[in-house]
Amino acid sequence: LLVNASRASGHPISDRLFGIFFEEINHAGAGGLWAELVNNRGFEAGGPNTPSYISPWSTIGNESYVMASTDRSSCFDLNKVALRLDVLCDDKGDNACPADGVGIYNPGFWGMNIEKGKTYKVVFHVRSSDSVNLSISLTGSSGSPVLASASVIASASDVLNWTKMEVRLEATATNHNSRLQITTNQQEVIWFDQVSAMPEDTYLGHGFRSDLMQMLAQIKPKFLRFPGGDYVKGEWLQNAFHWKDTVGPWEERPGHYNDVWNYWTDDALGFFEFLQLAEELGALPVWVFHSGFSIREEIETPNIHPFVREALDGLEFARGDSDSTWGSVRANMGHPKPFDLRYIAIGNQDCGRKNYRGNYLEFYNAIKQAYPDTQVISNCDGSSQKLDHPSDLYDVHVYTSANNMFSMAHQFDQMPRTGPKVFVSEYAVTDGGKGNLLAALAQAAFLIGLEKNSDIVDMASNAPLFVNANDRSFSNDAIVFDSSQIYGTPGYWVQSFFAESSGATILSTSLQTNSTSSLIASAISWQDSDNQNTYLRIKVVNYGSNSVNLKISLRGFDSNSIKLSGLSKSILTSAHPTDENTFQEPQKVFPKKSPLRSISKDVDVLLSPYSFTSLDFLE
Ligand code: AHR
Numbered sequence: 001l002l003v004n005a006s007r008a009s010g011h012p013i014s015d016r017l018f019g020i021f022f023e024e025i026n027h028a029g030a031g032g033l034w035a036e037l038v039n040n041r042g043f044e045a046g047g048p049n050t051p052s053y054i055s056p057w058s059t060i061g062n063e064s065y066v067m068a069s070t071d072r073s074s075c076f077d078l079n080k081v082a083l084r085l086d087v088l089c090d091d092k093g094d095n096a097c098p099a100d101g102v103g104i105y106n107p108g109f110w111g112m113n114i115e116k117g118k119t120y121k122v123v124f125h126v127r128s129s130d131s132v133n134l135s136i137s138l139t140g141s142s143g144s145p146v147l148a149s150a151s152v153i154a155s156a157s158d159v160l161n162w163t164k165m166e167v168r169l170e171a172t173a174t175n176h177n178s179r180l181q182i183t184t185n186q187q188e189v190i191w192f193d194q195v196s197a198m199p200e201d202t203y204l205g206h207g208f209r210s211d212l213m214q215m216l217a218q219i220k221p222k223f224l225r226f227p228g229g230d231y232v233k234g235e236w237l238q239n240a241f242h243w244k245d246t247v248g249p250w251e252e253r254p255g256h257y258n259d260v261w262n263y264w265t266d267d268a269l270g271f272f273e274f275l276q277l278a279e280e281l282g283a284l285p286v287w288v289f290h291s292g293f294s295i296r297e298e299i300e301t302p303n304i305h306p307f308v309r310e311a312l313d314g315l316e317f318a319r320g321d322s323d324s325t326w327g328s329v330r331a332n333m334g335h336p337k338p339f340d341l342r343y344i345a346i347g348n349q350d351c352g353r354k355n356y357r358g359n360y361l362e363f364y365n366a367i368k369q370a371y372p373d374t375q376v377i378s379n380c381d382g383s384s385q386k387l388d389h390p391s392d393l394y395d396v397h398v399y400t401s402a403n404n405m406f407s408m409a410h411q412f413d414q415m416p417r418t419g420p421k422v423f424v425s426e427y428a429v430t431d432g433g434k435g436n437l438l439a440a441l442a443q444a445a446f447l448i449g450l451e452k453n454s455d456i457v458d459m460a461s462n463a464p465l466f467v468n469a470n471d472r473s474f475s476n477d478a479i480v481f482d483s484s485q486i487y488g489t490p491g492y493w494v495q496s497f498f499a500e501s502s503g504a505t506i507l508s509t510s511l512q513t514n515s516t517s518s519l520i521a522s523a524i525s526w527q528d529s530d531n532q533n534t535y536l537r538i539k540v541v542n543y544g545s546n547s548v549n550l551k552i553s554l555r556g557f558d559s560n561s562i563k564l565s566g567l568s569k570s571i572l573t574s575a576h577p578t579d580e581n582t583f584q585e586p587q588k589v590f591p592k593k594s595p596l597r598s599i600s601k602d603v604d605v606l607l608s609p610y611s612f613t614s615l616d617f618l619e
Helices: 210-219 271-280 306-319 325-332 358-368 400-410 439-450 492-496
Strands: 002-004 059-061 065-073 084-089 101-108 112-114 119-128 130-139 146-154 163-170 175-186 188-199 222-224 257-259 264-265 284-289 343-346 377-378 393-402 420-427 456-461 466-470 479-481 487-488 509-511 518-525 534-542 548-555 567-573 592-595 602-607 611-616
Touching: 059 065, 065 101, 101 130, 112 222, 119 146, 130 163, 146 163, 175 188, 210 271, 210 479, 210 487, 222 271, 222 456, 271 284, 271 306, 271 439, 284 306, 306 325, 306 358, 343 358, 343 487, 358 377, 393 400, 400 420, 400 439, 420 439, 439 456, 439 518, 439 534, 439 567, 439 611, 487 492, 492 567, 492 611, 509 611, 534 548, 534 602, 602 611
Parallel strands: 002 548, 222 284, 284 343, 343 377, 377 393, 393 420, 420 456, 466 479
Antiparallel strands: 002 509, 059 101, 065 084, 084 188, 101 175, 112 175, 119 163, 119 188, 130 146, 130 175, 257 264, 479 487, 518 534, 534 611, 548 602, 567 592, 567 611
């Protein structure tokens, strides 16, 4: 491999080349990145009509002691359903409740993770014509042991109207499969609504689960595409993501049924939180909005204006002054400073639809007029034919086998270098099990191809980002978690090797080999923020079953200037190409780093079969 390390020989890589794509799929947000422990906190998941089911809430005590039902008596106008609890037993006599009381419990999303010494804020809304004496507790999955508990006592006059109550619970033990209980032993009727339990150690205190955030921060994403995918549009229009329903106080959000991936979301992770997430990651937000298409329905262009208005209002929410109509809503949520929302995608995978071009132009013209600096992304793949509408970027989605993904490393080599830029906004290997080594290597080769073509490929993100192991709608995701555990798939670790690529310089390389078909390599160079140090990283994928002796010849720099302390070699490989990580073996396929001991202009590297090797140099 001949590497010309002179930066003058290379070209700059887009400073937003590698980012992440967050979709509410696989319980990525509800029961995932958003740290809320209660599932269906407003009892709304059964729909607006009552009686309705309250799952996963359930009662504590059998029907001779307690009855739970729903009615539409909530104080929140957009989510009227509340829980009515008829307590039929009392604290003494023949009619005595069971010793631990009766009530309701919520097991969260396949069990709540409660950890010793940590504190949890429980908020709930309550109403009754009698005084209430409630026990709020976090317990094991069967109601014991009790991990934390507090009493809430209020007089009838205090709870005659809906009242917000708040308690802080400190856990005295750890249990990864816990539940929240609200119990009493007073005979009466009590209504509950909007019950929340949040750990107090969320990332920067903003509600994101810290361990999942750390995994995101580690790969230094330069943009965040959100909130989906097909999630944006819904199977049916009535279940699409409408940003206005997801902002403002959490208690007032109606929530909606995610009918594409089949679960309820309270929309706690709403438009504001996505923008905040991007900001906290130092990533540019890329908003995918509804362009008038669900999977099964379509808005005709003459009727698209309310949707255009919705998009413009969303831009005002993100970017407007705090005295503008929607900017003031953002400011009231605690963010007077506008968010840097400049990238917007008009729909998701809607290009083939009858009204796409017509709808697109209505959005494009209105948005460019109001916000001329926005970068508009079309759903139509312009790599095969010229687009018949204006755009700054266009989506390319790649879902394919590992072998095909490997060969697609050269997909963009011959493309015209003018026109709108390519945004590979979703790519995934579809035959890679739950995320195996071979899939990751194919993905690494594809990313090397994107780096090399970064004069026309401006942005790229893998799909899907997260999977809660209890709800796997899509196999082969980057980060796997449950209530308390987390690991990166080999594909996630591949992404970590590209964390420095955005904004770096891609160097000229030439690979001379008789086994070209199984090898691909690239070299990048970058400087740290104060331009003190220059780094060189050479990445090589060996997609074949044989080891390869690779001689790397470095040209265009003075090997005497290389700092030995900065030399290292990292290898991602495993005994079998189908090896995957699991909760039991989270680091079965994991980058192994070792020092490179000496350096000259020629470096010999033994590439293991099915491996990804990264060599780092510090000048
Ligand atoms: O990534 C999962 C889904 O695949 C996305 O929602 C959609 O855009 C694609 O078809």
